Amino acid sequence: MKPRYSLGMATGRIFNIQKFSLHDGPGIRTVVFLKGCPMSCSWCANPESQKLQVLRTRDVDDPNKFADDSRDYTIQQVLEICEQDRPFYDESGGGVTLSGGEPLVQHRFATSLLHELRQSGIHTAIETTGCVSEQVFAAALEELDLVIMDVKHWDSNQHRQWTGQPNTLPLRSLDQAVAWGGPLLVRIPVIPGVNDSIEDAKALSSLLAEHGVRKVELLPFHQFGERKYELLGWDYLFKGVPGLHAEDLAEYQAAFDGVEAVVG
Numbered sequence: 001m002k003p004r005y006s007l008g009m010a011t012g013r014i015f016n017i018q019k020f021s022l023h024d025g026p027g028i029r030t031v032v033f034l035k036g037c038p039m040s041c042s043w044c045a046n047p048e049s050q051k052l053q054v055l056r057t058r059d060v061d062d063p064n065k066f067a068d069d070s071r072d073y074t075i076q077q078v079l080e081i082c083e084q085d086r087p088f089y090d091e092s093g094g095g096v097t098l099s100g101g102e103p104l105v106q107h108r109f110a111t112s113l114l115h116e117l118r119q120s121g122i123h124t125a126i127e128t129t130g131c132v133s134e135q136v137f138a139a140a141l142e143e144l145d146l147v148i149m150d151v152k153h154w155d156s157n158q159h160r161q162w163t164g165q166p167n168t169l170p171l172r173s174l175d176q177a178v179a180w181g182g183p184l185l186v187r188i189p190v191i192p193g194v195n196d197s198i199e200d201a202k203a204l205s206s207l208l209a210e211h212g213v214r215k216v217e218l219l220p221f222h223q224f225g226e227r228k229y230e231l232l233g234w235d236y237l238f239k240g241v242p243g244l245h246a247e248d249l250a251e252y253q254a255a256f257d258g259v260e261a262v263v264g
């Protein structure tokens, strides 16, 4: 079981602030990656994000390097970093995206940061697992211009097997996001041997249609995280499993019925 830490809202524990991102919402964005996640997906590309405590594992090839570069920031410090790129946001219709981990594990910090960004006229987005309480999500939704939510498996038992959590809370949050009525991007990470069969595509399609989702983005599995597992000294179930490409998903994509599926 993961240890529980509470940082309050004065500071947030962040493992990366990535500028000039083009894949996490509209336009040019700064992505703030917050530590902590209620899930432990077997394919996670950012395994260092899962635990809230900083993992001081040294790189075996470079003892000056750590597997986890997390540090604590005040809201003001994050705002100053984001503010540096305001001309790019304005020019491209971009903004700031909170990601993780699950950014709402540190919900007081995350929601306060979203509020301050919005107050200063910066477009706000979140990449969330939806594995959060209704109250926490409701408070965040008030500060958001876009919600990006991943749906990982249609079957709750298999969801638990692969992510450590049933899909109950994510689906409840999906309903909450649909009812909210703002811009919502639902994505499915397509993972070999987890949810990549045609039967999975049909079942996911039915599930999303039932929940009022009309469009979904398919994210082909990639191997970006493999080196991080080596650095952390953790087992990686997908070692050597080839990544997927858009052309690999043509049949899978075509199996979606009543829900438009695009490959991201």
Ligand code: SF4
Binding pocket: 037, 038, 039, 040, 041, 043, 044, 045, 046, 047, 049, 050, 100, 101, 102, 129, 163
């Ligand atoms: S929800 Fe995302 S950050 Fe959390 S374990 Fe899964 S892939 Fe990693």
